[in-house]
Structures are given as C-alpha cells and as structure tokens.
Amino acid sequence: MFDPIVDAIDRQAQALHSPWSIIAVGLAATLMALLAHWIVFRILRRIARHSDSGSDNVLVRCLARPTRVALIALALVLVAREVPALDSIWQKVASFVMPALVGWIALAILHALIEAMKLRADITVADNLAARRQRTKLTMFSRIATFLIVFVTVGLMLLSIPGVRDVGLTLVASAGLAGLAVGAAAQPALRSLIAGVQMALTEPINIDDVVIIDGEWGRIEDIRTTYVVVKIWDERRLIVPTSRFLEDTFQNWTKKTAQLLGTVVLYLDPAAKIAPIRAEFERRIKANPRWDGRVQVAQVTETHRDAIELRLLMSAADSGMLFDLRCDIREAMLDWIADNCPEAFPRNRLAAPEPIGLELESRKAA
Numbered sequence: 525m526f527d528p529i530v531d532a533i534d535r536q537a538q539a540l541h542s543p544w545s546i547i548a549v550g551l552a553a554t555l556m557a558l559l560a561h562w563i564v565f566r567i568l569r570r571i572a573r574h575s576d577s578g579s580d581n582v583l584v585r586c587l588a589r590p591t592r593v594a595l596i597a598l599a600l601v602l603v604a605r606e607v608p609a610l611d612s613i614w615q616k617v618a619s620f621v622m623p624a625l626v627g628w629i630a631l632a633i634l635h636a637l638i639e640a641m642k643l644r645a646d647i648t649v650a651d652n653l654a655a656r657r658q659r660t661k662l663t664m665f666s667r668i669a670t671f672l673i674v675f676v677t678v679g680l681m682l683l684s685i686p687g688v689r690d691v692g693l694t695l696v697a698s699a700g701l702a703g704l705a706v707g708a709a710a711q712p713a714l715r716s717l718i719a720g721v722q723m724a725l726t727e728p729i730n731i732d733d734v735v736i737i738d739g740e741w742g743r744i745e746d747i748r749t750t751y752v753v754v755k756i757w758d759e760r761r762l763i764v765p766t767s768r769f770l771e772d773t774f775q776n777w778t779k780k781t782a783q784l785l786g787t788v789v790l791y792l793d794p795a796a797k798i799a800p801i802r803a804e805f806e807r808r809i810k811a812n813p814r815w816d817g818r819v820q821v822a823q824v825t826e827t828h829r830d831a832i833e834l835r836l837l838m839s840a841a842d843s844g845m846l847f848d849l850r851c852d853i854r855e856a857m858l859d860w861i862a863d864n865c866p867e868a869f870p871r872n873r874l875a876a877p878e879p880i881g882l883e884l885e886s887r888k889a890a
Contacts, residue, residue, distance in 0.1 A: 554600070558592065561592045585636075589632070594625050638663075657730050660727065723766055735754065735775060778843075786838055797865070800865065
C-alpha cells in the first residue's frame with residue numbers, strides 16, 4: 525500500500541544527490557536571496573532619500589554589497605539543512621567563508637559610521653578648526669580599525685585551514701630569533717605605524733592644515749598610518765613619512781586658528797613723506813574685502829643711506845586670503861605712489877665734485 529510513496533521519496537532523495545539538482549537548488553536559493561535583498565534595499569533607499577540626514581544614504585550605500593553576499597550565504601545555509609549533499613559541501617567552505625563575510629560586514633559598518641560622522645564635521649565653514657580636528661581623528665581611527673579588522677579576518681580564515689593552522693603553531697613555537705630579525709627589518713614601517721597612532725592622540729597636524737615642510741607651502745590633504753600627503757600650492761603632492769611630523773621641525777600655520785598676519789615692504793626715498801602714504805594704505809586696506817579688520821599698521825622699520833623701509837602690516841582670515849590681500853595692497857600702493865608722488869621712490873645720489881679752483885685754494889690754505 526505504501527510502496528509507491530516510499531519509491532517516490534527514494535527517487536526524490538536520489539535526485540537531490542545528483543550534481544545538477546544541487547546546482548539548481550543552489551541557484552534557486554541565490555535568486556530568492558537576491559530578490560529579497562533588492563526589495564528590502566529598494567525600500568531602504570526610498571526611505572533614505574526622503575530623510576533629512578545624509579547619513580542614511582551613506583549607511584545604505586555602504587551596506588548594500590556585503591549584505592547581498594551575506595543573504596546569499598544565509599539562503600544556502602537554510603537550504604543545506606534540507607539537502608544533505610549541499611550541507612556537506614557547505615561544511616567544507618563555511619569556516620573559510622563566514623569569517624570573510626563577517627569581516628566584510630564589519631568593515632562596511634565601520635566605513636559607514638566614519639563617513640556619516642564626517643558629514644557632521646563640515647570643513648568648508650570659516651572657523652573649521654574643530655571640524656578639521658574631528659576629521660583627522662576619524663581618519664586615523666578608520667585606518668587603524670581597518671587594519672585590525674583585516675588582520676583578524678585573515679587570521680581566522682587561515683586558521684580554518686588545518687594544514688595552515690599546524691604550520692602556524694609550529695612557527696609560533698620556534699619564532700624567537702625569526703621574530704627579532706623580522707622586527708629589526710620592519711623597524712621603519714613599525715615606527716611609522718606607531719607614529720600614526722601617536723599623531724592621532726597628540727594632533728600635531730589636522731586635515732586641511734597649512735604647513736611648510738622642506739621649504740614647500742601646502743595643505744594636509746590626507747593622513748595615513750605610515751605617511752602624510754601634503755598638497756602643494758602648484759598641485760604637486762609631497763609624500764612625507766608620518767614620523768617626520770613627530771621628530772622634525774615644521775611650520776603649522778593653522779594649529780590654533782587660521783588667522784594670520786602678513787607684511788608688504790616698500791622701499792622709499794629718505795625724503796619721502798610718510799603721512800600721505802600711510803593714509804592711502806589705511807584707505808586701501810579698509811576697502812579690501814579680504815581684510816578681516818584686526819590689524820593694519822604702517823611703520824618705518826629700517827633706514828639706509830639711499831632708502832627707508834616702510835612695512836605695511838595687515839591681517840586676514842586664512843593664508844590664502846592673506847596672500848591675495850598682500851598682492852592687492854602691494855600693487856595698489858605702487859600704482860598710487862607712481863601716480864601721486866613718484867619722487868618717493870628711492871634714488872641713487874652722487875656727490876657733485878668741487879670746482880678745480882676752489883680745490884687748489886683749499887690745498888694752498890692747508
């Protein structure tokens with residue numbers, strides 16, 4: 525009576541053991557997982573687009589790819605419970621695949637959180653010191669955390685391979701001298717890595733700081749664990765080891781504030797009238813929108829036989845504004861002096877020779 529039913533079950537079990545049936549079941553599970561992922565993330569993207577915060581878009585974008593693969597793996601696990609042949613295949617690769625998926629998802633969550641927090645640190649505002657410090661800490665934390673997650677993930681994946689695990693234990697047991705040799709060889713890299721951690725704590729530089737190093741003026745474009753990228757004013761990039769900013773001297777123009785003082789030096793004739801030039805400088809500096817209103821001083825700082833040195837001191841909100849302001853004032857003052865008092869420019873004076881007769885009389889009198 526039950527023989528037909530038993531035969532049908534046996535045929536179905538045998539069919540599930542065939543390679544093509546296993547492949548078909550796996551493809552079906554994968555398609556269902558992809559469909560479920562597409563539906564869920566389509567809804568999440570729509571919700572994120574209608575939200576006021578940009579962090580939602582960053583989170584959805586960063587989690588899309590790793591969760592897609594994780595859902596496929598989850599679907600295969602659920603199907604493998606019902607298909608013994610597929611379960612035996614999954615058991616062989618699960619210990620290698622699962623750490624990779626977990627590490628990938630952890631990296632995606634880390635990067636999503638870092639990017640979301642960076643959106644709150646806007647460095648485009650005028651007073652952006654706090655935002656630049658926050659971005660620097662987030663960047664360094666992201667580099668270090670990424671290295672640790674990748675290191676642990678790769679270690680777990682290698683430990684899942686029996687042969688590699690045995691070799692690793694053997695190497696650990698006899699790695700005394702080898703560890704010292706490798707440590708000595710990798711001393712520069714380790715020093716730079718430790719310097720990166722120290723830089724995140726002490727903050728000698730921040731993202732978008734204006735620095736002068738090796739005689740080059742530039743901005744801190746990127747800070748990594750082993751090196752720093754300085755963007756030079758002419759679009760070149762200066763790659764500097766991280767340890768240089770902890771061991772050597774450099775100039776940081778925006779350590780506490782971006783405000784700076786700058787000078788324009790004019791060399792004038794000793795007989796030049798300073799008061800009209802000072803009045804014109806004050807009028808020009810107050811009319812210039814790049815001046816921040818803090819400092820404007822005109823002083824004679826040095827005298828020479830043929831010229832005097834007039835220093836025009838001014839202030840601006842940042843180094844870029846200051847450079848343009850100095851150029852504006854220098855050009856305007858030179859034009860004004862040329863048009864209104866050209867005699868103020870320095871001139872070389874030669875003493876007139878005495879007449880010959882007077883020279884002879886003076887010698888006879890002597």
